[in-house]
Amino acid sequence: AQSVTQLDSQVPVFEEAPVELRCNYSSSVSVYLFWYVQYPNQGLQLLLKYLSGSTLVKGINGFEAEFNKSQTSFHLRKPSVHISDTAEYFCAVVNNFNKFYFGSGTKLNVKP
Amino acid sequence: NAGVTQTPKFRVLKTGQSMTLLCAQDMNHEYMYWYRQDPGMGLRLIHYSVGEGTTAKGEVPDGYNVSRLKKQNFLLGLESAAPSQTSVYFCASSYSLVGANVLTFGAGSRLTVL
Numbered sequence: 001a002q003s004v005t006q007l008d009s010q011v012p013v014f015e016e017a018p019v020e021l022r023c024n025y026s027s028s029v030s031v032y033l034f035w036y037v038q039y040p041n042q043g044l045q046l047l048l049k050y051l052s053g054s055t056l057v058k059g060i061n062g063f064e065a066e067f068n069k070s071q072t073s074f075h076l077r078k079p080s081v082h083i084s085d086t087a088e089y090f091c092a093v094v095n096n097f098n099k100f101y102f103g104s105g106t107k108l109n110v111k112p
Numbered sequence: 113n114a115g116v117t118q119t120p121k122f123r124v125l126k127t128g129q130s131m132t133l134l135c136a137q138d139m140n141h142e143y144m145y146w147y148r149q150d151p152g153m154g155l156r157l158i159h160y161s162v163g164e165g166t167t168a169k170g171e172v173p174d175g176y177n178v179s180r181l182k183k184q185n186f187l188l189g190l191e192s193a194a195p196s197q198t199s200v201y202f203c204a205s206s207y208s209l210v211g212a213n214v215l216t217f218g219a220g221s222r223l224t225v226l
Contacts, residue, residue: 004154006154042220043202043217043220049214090154094213099160102147102156103154105152105154
């Protein structure tokens with residue numbers, strides 16, 4: 001069975017500072033990895049995904065994530081955050097049966 | 113392009129009442145899902161459907177029923193609402209069986225059970 005752990009429930013950061021949101025997963029089979037973002041009072045939107053190939057994945061709004069198979073991690077990074085990045089971020093894995101497993105979410109709070 | 117539409121957006125119920133949440137998608141997606149979102153617990157899969165006329169249980173199916181009579185609609189029913197079902201419910205859909213697919217989410221339905 002798959003599971004996803006997001007180690008930080010909340011991450012406060014000042015505007016223009018770098019940020020890393022951590023995600024670890026456990027799986028006995030190959031998986032595909034995703035980051036979704038949820039802005040206040042909205043549904044989830046896809047930020048980026050890792051399917052295969054290059055372990056560094058670039059997404060929308062300047063975010064990127066690196067797949068590390070040996071550490072079973074898929075951490076999300078942004079070199080300089082904006083106020084508009086304030087949102088909740090969810091890491092997810094999906095297996096070959098198209099079942100998605102989500103982490104508990106990390107609330108990113110960008111302060112001016 | 114509407115994507116995934118959920119109705120209603122908000123609802124307050126008394127314990128024991130019943131209700132149905134409607135999810136409609138206009139993308140011709142085969143797969144549809146119902147999740148609930150609770151603080152600190154992320155999204156948990158309630159039920160899902162791999163095509164018209166089919167449904168399957170997810171992680172937390174108890175107390176819920178679903179139906180997929182038409183490909184574009186996926187209904188979530190609560191026969192006898194309980195306070196533990198107070199949550200935000202999200203519908204999602206995806207195009208194919210391939211494991212690398214992407215979920216498209218609705219805006220959510222906030223349910224409060226008193």
